[in-house]
Amino acid sequence: MRKTSPGSFPVKPRLPEVTLYRLAFYVRVLERLSREGRELVRSEELARLCGVSPAQLRKDLSYLGGFGVRGVGYQVKSLERQLKRILGRDRLWHLALAGINDLGLALLSDRRLSRMGLRFVAAFDWREEWIGRIVQEVYVYSVDQMSYIVRESEVEIGVLTVEEPPAREMARRLSEAGVRAILNLGPEPLEAPEEGIILRNADLTLPFDLLTYALS
Amino acid sequence: MRKTSPGSFPVKPRLPEVTLYRLAFYVRVLERLSREGRELVRSEELARLCGVSPAQLRKDLSYLGGFGVRGVGYQVKSLERQLKRILGRDRLWHLALAGINDLGLALLSDRRLSRMGLRFVAAFDWREEWIGRIVQEVYVYSVDQMSYIVRESEVEIGVLTVEEPPAREMARRLSEAGVRAILNLGPEPLEAPEEGIILRNADLTLPFDLLTYALS
DNA sequence: TAGTGTGAAACGGTTCACAGCG
DNA sequence: CGCTGTGAACCGTTTCACACTA
Numbered sequence: 001m002r003k004t005s006p007g008s009f010p011v012k013p014r015l016p017e018v019t020l021y022r023l024a025f026y027v028r029v030l031e032r033l034s035r036e037g038r039e040l041v042r043s044e045e046l047a048r049l050c051g052v053s054p055a056q057l058r059k060d061l062s063y064l065g066g067f068g069v070r071g072v073g074y075q076v077k078s079l080e081r082q083l084k085r086i087l088g089r090d091r092l093w094h095l096a097l098a099g100i101n102d103l104g105l106a107l108l109s110d111r112r113l114s115r116m117g118l119r120f121v122a123a124f125d126w127r128e129e130w131i132g133r134i135v136q137e138v139y140v141y142s143v144d145q146m147s148y149i150v151r152e153s154e155v156e157i158g159v160l161t162v163e164e165p166p167a168r169e170m171a172r173r174l175s176e177a178g179v180r181a182i183l184n185l186g187p188e189p190l191e192a193p194e195e196g197i198i199l200r201n202a203d204l205t206l207p208f209d210l211l212t213y214a215l216s
Numbered sequence: 217m218r219k220t221s222p223g224s225f226p227v228k229p230r231l232p233e234v235t236l237y238r239l240a241f242y243v244r245v246l247e248r249l250s251r252e253g254r255e256l257v258r259s260e261e262l263a264r265l266c267g268v269s270p271a272q273l274r275k276d277l278s279y280l281g282g283f284g285v286r287g288v289g290y291q292v293k294s295l296e297r298q299l300k301r302i303l304g305r306d307r308l309w310h311l312a313l314a315g316i317n318d319l320g321l322a323l324l325s326d327r328r329l330s331r332m333g334l335r336f337v338a339a340f341d342w343r344e345e346w347i348g349r350i351v352q353e354v355y356v357y358s359v360d361q362m363s364y365i366v367r368e369s370e371v372e373i374g375v376l377t378v379e380e381p382p383a384r385e386m387a388r389r390l391s392e393a394g395v396r397a398i399l400n401l402g403p404e405p406l407e408a409p410e411e412g413i414i415l416r417n418a419d420l421t422l423p424f425d426l427l428t429y430a431l432s
Numbered sequence: 433t434a435g436t437g438t439g440a441a442a443c444g445g446t447t448c449a450c451a452g453c454g
Numbered sequence: 455c456g457c458t459g460t461g462a463a464c465c466g467t468t469t470c471a472c473a474c475t476a
Contacts, residue, residue, distance in 0.1 A: 024426070112379075157424075163328075208399065213304050215309075
């Protein structure tokens, strides 16, 4: 089951990105089922709730090793736990927000994120009037303090919600300060400022385009 | 180039969903180039800025008919306009927000959306204390008035940012009231409440999972 | 000549159909 | 017997390499 690299080191089997994406969906639905007290679920039902085919679901899960019981189905709680572990959702992550605006404020106060183990431990801004304030229980630091605070608070993920400029500059600073990954929720795609840094562009307005296309 | 359906009616050539998604990216980068005064761009540069391969970009554009000039490149302004037309971004769309929370408020005040031609013309909530208020210049109606207001204001797209419950109920109401599409930005995937309604799930927390996976 | 447009090959993901197992 | 797990066939997307044209 486990693939080996040329040098025969065992490597994490490369999941297709789409599979990964679906895994995150499965987790959310499993959480709901779990909340509703369901103990068992069959691939057919879980697939329908997630909007995929049962074969797809079983194939996705089989990449990770069989979690189900033949003739029975999947244990909701156990599957949820396994998938979360694979997605890295079995521990706490420290986040920092770089650049404050409405969307950023909404994220800071979003209970879902902290329930998921994603905690904002700091915010950064370049505007005097924001520095030193506490918003949604998070302290706003000057950008100059970023390097120190990121190291001190063990921030691993930086979050951007602002436009370019200053998005690109903020990304560079975050990367310099030592975060390992950046989530860019701003409107414009950025490139990773440094080799080894993971940067994802996830513009909130993008799905609107898919809708307006479909409606045209 | 143009495909024909069995009955030989000309149909919009079905774009692969991934292509569509990339088109939206291209538009955003073209907007930036345009703002910066660039008139011409070659596939190699545009592709790099969008994080795809030049071959991919050219193939995507060739689905839509050749927009470029051999030996020269693409006219930034003209390509931007063409792509926007294809995505349905060449006109104004009326949106309604169903269920108010922090994320919803952030959307209402987001200038980018209105610059894109996406205008919130109404908001709906079930809580007495919200009804009748005006937030970010948008009036908050009771859910009972939805049917009337949606028709009157010609709302085509409904936007959800709330949890389930009441997300599912809100989706059903929107669909009943006559919107053609629903964007669910809430945490849990929903199914289209009715045949013919387009529903997209675009949970904001999803990209976080992809990052925590990559970092694990 | 430089860079687009595009068939054809290569790749990767999805679906199928059934073997395998509780 | 029922439902999962999975090799193999299928299908759509990406990449390649080059014909084409301003």
